[in-house]
Amino acid sequence: AQSVTQLGSHVSVSEGALVLLRCNYSSSVPPYLFWYVQYPNQGLQLLLKYTSAATLVKGINGFEAEFKKSETSFHLTKPSAHMRDAAEYFCAVSSNNNDMRFGAGTRLTVKP
Amino acid sequence: GAVVSQHPSWVICKSGTSVKIECRSLDFQATTMFWYRQFPKQSLMLMATSNEGSKATYEQGVEKDKFLINHASLTLSTLTVTSAHPEDSSFYICSASTPWVTDTQYFGPGTRLTVL
Numbered sequence: 001a002q003s004v005t006q007l008g009s010h011v012s013v014s015e016g017a018l019v020l021l022r023c024n025y026s027s028s029v030p031p032y033l034f035w036y037v038q039y040p041n042q043g044l045q046l047l048l049k050y051t052s053a054a055t056l057v058k059g060i061n062g063f064e065a066e067f068k069k070s071e072t073s074f075h076l077t078k079p080s081a082h083m084r085d086a087a088e089y090f091c092a093v094s095s096n097n098n099d100m101r102f103g104a105g106t107r108l109t110v111k112p
Numbered sequence: 113g114a115v116v117s118q119h120p121s122w123v124i125c126k127s128g129t130s131v132k133i134e135c136r137s138l139d140f141q142a143t144t145m146f147w148y149r150q151f152p153k154q155s156l157m158l159m160a161t162s163n164e165g166s167k168a169t170y171e172q173g174v175e176k177d178k179f180l181i182n183h184a185s186l187t188l189s190t191l192t193v194t195s196a197h198p199e200d201s202s203f204y205i206c207s208a209s210t211p212w213v214t215d216t217q218y219f220g221p222g223t224r225l226t227v228l
Binding site: 094 | 157158220
């Protein structure tokens, strides 16, 4: 069975500061890993995905994530937070796109 | 490209009635569609997976007779909540995938159901 754990249900940063959202995964097979963003009362928007190619994955809106097999991690980062980044972020894992499991989510707050 | 829509975006109904939610892939053929439920401040929980023309596969603990899923065409799947109760109030999100773009699910905007 696959699962992801997001460390920290709520992260608060100042505008312009580094954003780091943590995700650790558990999978018995090589995983596909995803980060999604959800704005209030909206569906999920894909930020980026890892599918066994380059370990450093660049996504939209300046976000990137690095797959570290030794640490079973796929943390999401952005060098400089913007007010519009405030949202809920979900890490997800799947083995074949038909069995996607989501983490509990991390709410990002950006302070002016 | 790869847009998924849901209708309605929100619905309020009385306890005991049935509600149908539509999920459409607008610009691609979705061989597989997924239905998720999200309670406030919680993550998405997969309810069922449906392949076009086949019966849906439900996750453990999801009542198939209560949550009827139909995937009759490559662009439309419907979720019907039968005899809805207040505890069914939730945010329902669908997603769709196509074999031409592997490893990706495209998510709809969600439908908020409130049962009075």
